[in-house]
Amino acid sequence: MLDLTNKTAVTDAVIVSTCNRTELYFSGSEQQSKQVIAWLAQFHQLSLPEVEPHLYLHQDDAAASHLMRVACGLDSLVLGEPQILGQVKQAYSQSRQLGTIQPVFERLFQKTFAIAKQVRTDTEIGASAVSVAFAAVTLAKQIFGKLADVKVLLIGAGETIELVAKHLLEQGAKQLTVANRSYDRAATLAAQFSGQVVSLAQVPQALVDADVVISSTASTLPIVGKGMVEQALKKRRHKPMFFVDLAVPRDIEAQVAELDDAYLYTVDDLQNIVSQNMQSRQTAATQAEAMIQTGVGEFTQWLALQGQIDWVRDYRDRCDAVRQELVVRALNQLASGQAADKVINELATKLSNRLMHSPTRTIRQLLQDESAQPQTLINTLLDV
Numbered sequence: 001m002l003d004l005t006n007k008t009a010v011t012d013a014v015i016v017s018t019c020n021r022t023e024l025y026f027s028g029s030e031q032q033s034k035q036v037i038a039w040l041a042q043f044h045q046l047s048l049p050e051v052e053p054h055l056y057l058h059q060d061d062a063a064a065s066h067l068m069r070v071a072c073g074l075d076s077l078v079l080g081e082p083q084i085l086g087q088v089k090q091a092y093s094q095s096r097q098l099g100t101i102q103p104v105f106e107r108l109f110q111k112t113f114a115i116a117k118q119v120r121t122d123t124e125i126g127a128s129a130v131s132v133a134f135a136a137v138t139l140a141k142q143i144f145g146k147l148a149d150v151k152v153l154l155i156g157a158g159e160t161i162e163l164v165a166k167h168l169l170e171q172g173a174k175q176l177t178v179a180n181r182s183y184d185r186a187a188t189l190a191a192q193f194s195g196q197v198v199s200l201a202q203v204p205q206a207l208v209d210a211d212v213v214i215s216s217t218a219s220t221l222p223i224v225g226k227g228m229v230e231q232a233l234k235k236r237r238h239k240p241m242f243f244v245d246l247a248v249p250r251d252i253e254a255q256v257a258e259l260d261d262a263y264l265y266t267v268d269d270l271q272n273i274v275s276q277n278m279q280s281r282q283t284a285a286t287q288a289e290a291m292i293q294t295g296v297g298e299f300t301q302w303l304a305l306q307g308q309i310d311w312v313r314d315y316r317d318r319c320d321a322v323r324q325e326l327v328v329r330a331l332n333q334l335a336s337g338q339a340a341d342k343v344i345n346e347l348a349t350k351l352s353n354r355l356m357h358s359p360t361r362t363i364r365q366l367l368q369d370e371s372a373q374p375q376t377l378i379n380t381l382l383d384v
Contacts, residue, residue: 005100008035012105014095018087064299068292071116080125080281085116115295123284132270136244137167140212143242147173153206154178155215157185164214169193179203207232214244215251226255233261322354
């Protein structure tokens with residue numbers, strides 16, 4: 001971060017870097033934009049021709065809008081995913097600690113976080129599962145309530161099962177067992193959440209203790225059959241079991257659903273849920289876009305006012321200088337023995353005339369414009 005600000009002399013700088021995006025937010029000139037791009041290429045030891053085709057550049061309102069859309073999850077691969085907001089907050093916090101956050105970016109990021117919170121609170125952008133892995137865990141939680149005491153058997157050790165395990169942990173599950181053809185790979189995955197490991201040959205025994213079974217392997221034949229589940233249910237005294245088959249072709253025989261105490265969902269069932277939820281998020285995204293535009297407008301208005309603060313301060317300083325000049329003159333007149341009432345009247349008249357001269361001239365100029373805006377400004381000026 002400091003390397004970026006030192007080599008490009010940009011003010012305000014935040015770098016958001018995740019698994020699938022790298023974004024540099026900075027305040028600077030168009031020439032400094034080129035310097036930032038050159039710095040990015042050099043940092044990754046790439047040439048500009050290699051980097052430039054993959055870049056996008058947003059400025060002013062478009063940049064503020066993009067940041068808010070990113071923080072709200074509207075620019076993510078999974079619409080509305082919540083992790084990106086935490087990543088943006090972390091990037092902002094790191095930049096703040098390094099001193100690369102000035103008042104403008106402080107205001108921009110605080111407004112961004114406020115809009116993101118409003119979107120999360122007032123829309124359904126993150127309320128529904130939009131991945132089959134998350135949908136599977138959501139269903140399990142709906143059925144069992146709290147997952148802390150639920151025993152889960154995961155069959156497979158690929159990316160899908162790893163994602164399922166992550167969601168299970170986030171939802172409070174603590175008792176996970178992994179079964180896989182490769183014992184070592186299952187052990188590596190189980191170690192991430194202090195889980196247990198069994199071989200595929202031990203699955204029939206593991207089913208007896210499992211309340212939830214989620215499977216996703218590359219097997220061409222079913223791993224869990226109806227008879228296997230039937231035996232497990234007998235040993236469980238018909239305590240219900242929840243099955244989720246995320247594999248194609250199927251890991252769990254379709255006939256398992258015929259058993260009274262077994263509830264089987266397939267990837268097709270979950271895809272239907274995901275599709276419905278995606279439609280819900282699309283509706284929420286439309287609502288979020290309106291909130292973002294309001295947020296951008298409020299930030300832009302604040303930014304415009306910052307540019308006028310120096311003018312106001314200068315005007316007030318000049319008025320104060322006039323006041324001090326006339327007060328000194330009045331005090332000298334009083335010291336020389338002039339009548340107090342005459343001195344006070346002269347002070348008031350000169351002060352009024354000096355202070356009213358420039359505004360009066362401006363009002364006359366504005367009155368030549370028949371549009372409504374100048375008239376509104378004049379009424380504001382006269383409201384004393």
